Amino acid sequence: MLTSKILLATQREAPADAEIISHQLMLKAGLVRKLASGIYTWLPTGLRVLRKVEAIVREEMDKAGAQEILMSGVQPAELWQESGRWEEYGPELLRLSDRHGREFCLGPTHEEVITDLVRREIRSYKQLPANFYQIQTKFRDEIRPRFGIMRAREFLMKDAYSFHLDEASLQQTYEDMFECYSTIFNRIGLVFRAVIADSGSIGGNTSHEFHVLADSGEDQIVFTEDGNYAANIELAAAVKPEGERAEPSEDMQKQATPGMHSIEEIAGHFKVDESKCLKTLIVDGANDDLVALIIRGDHELNKVKAEKLENVARPLSFASADKIRKHLSCDIGSLGPIELDIPTIVDFSAAHISDFICGANENGMHFTGVNWQRDLAEPDCADLRNVIAGEAAKENGAPLKLARGIEVGHIFQLGTKYSAAMKANCLDEKGTATTFMMGCYGIGISRIVAAAIEQNHDEKGIVWPQSISPYSLVLIPIHMHKSQRLREAVMALYEQFSAAGIDVLLDDRKERPGVMFADMELIGIPHRLVFSERGLDANTLEYKGRTDEESSDINLDEAVSFIQKQLASG
């Protein structure tokens, strides 16, 4: 490809609203442009990357025995009503109606459509197991799209759905997909972790997420160094503190704490560690009431764990300040478990401390030297908190590490959630109609592009993994428009590279060298060859890898084999 023939669209400055590095670089490098909030147009260079990711995913899915199909992005409401999700899904589902007033939605996912297809088409166990996938544009009307392509409303996703008559078969396909995903992310060249995950609103039980590790990641994941345990922090169980609680050594006292609301202020005032304070959080209960959740001052509430409690409303919502004032006659910041007459659940580690400090349920007052059993009843306990770095994993006792991740893949065992609701079944060996067991497997294709940039960039721009770079190689001639000899040499080599099947870009713009260098580094092409009159005289070219400090001369006649070697080793 010649740069003069394509819309390169590089920019010096990124729009001010681009927050994270991948968003800024995708705009600066001319990969995408915003059309509306969370909706983007892919420009030629960006589309090449997207297509490369897509190709890898497709190849590996095919290898794993999945069959590609393509379902409609627009789906009839009836199917969603059948599965119950027309009501369940909420405003994320973009609904529309046609000229006849019939209701449709823009597909955020395709469980209903595939289940409908399979219940019509698959009659016999002999056709199973079957795994169908598509690579297609999805739409989710996110409350808050942000970070550019990372969390867009419209995005490209690979989604696959498998069908089985028994658990063993589902488990087998699930494991095959796990392997397939690992191969895909390894091939792309991303540093990732597969973690145990919450299955969330899609339903089902067993579930893993694949996260690309990056500091800008929206998810917190935890894992042990030995690699034997990895989970989304939402799921990571905290170990109950061992041993007996220390005996009380202080008397309980009520003390004035005017104007102090945060744990930090209280701990600072009494000159104790935050772990000696209790944090009391009030959330909405399942039956229009309130529930108190209590954790140690230095801990964070884990929302997924809290949501699983019987008397807590789902989704979890913090009680409004008004409601708290009305029911508890004091404000957030002065709450505590003593004489609190709403259901109260205490985290194991908060129940293990003695001589602690907590709010007195009276504005501006706290108790110190409080002890369970002596000053108030032994509490109902549960695991409510996020684990912290360094503590032992419940599963194997190894110390946990924390990292941030970008979720790029998610696999679920759905069981019969959709097939049962939609009466999807087929005949087994004995001729009995049996409800399908299903698995579902997603990969965020467009998100991978952004995630790859988050993980691979420097001050000059993007540093593509070779596997998904828009071009493998760029040729930069210096003052080609002034030298016929140089032009001929460059064009000849360009043809050779093309013939060798290398994705080569020739920068034939009438630009100064600095402009070309800067643009190509911004775009992130992994290999660069510079042509000059001087080099031609010596029969050499200058080679520089994207992250190399210095360039090196190579023999003009060996250029193709040299680059082939670089590509093979990259």
Place this chain on the structure above:
RNA sequence: CGGGGUAUAGCUCAGCCUGGUAGAGCGCUGCCUUCGGGAGGCAGAGGUCGUGAGUUCGAAUCUCGCUACCCCGACCA
């Protein structure tokens, strides 16, 4: 949807407080000089100042409504 903010040239922004009819840098077009890391000069093109109303002799500027976008919370590939 709740809370906060922004809207002026393709991009980044100034002008608004204190009304007097629109600017800079980058980018774009042409010419000249320059020519190995985002050059310099000259000449240009480009804006119903988001939108609707109001106040005023006069509104980018003051007031109100609307819309879009962004940031903080809840969702997810």
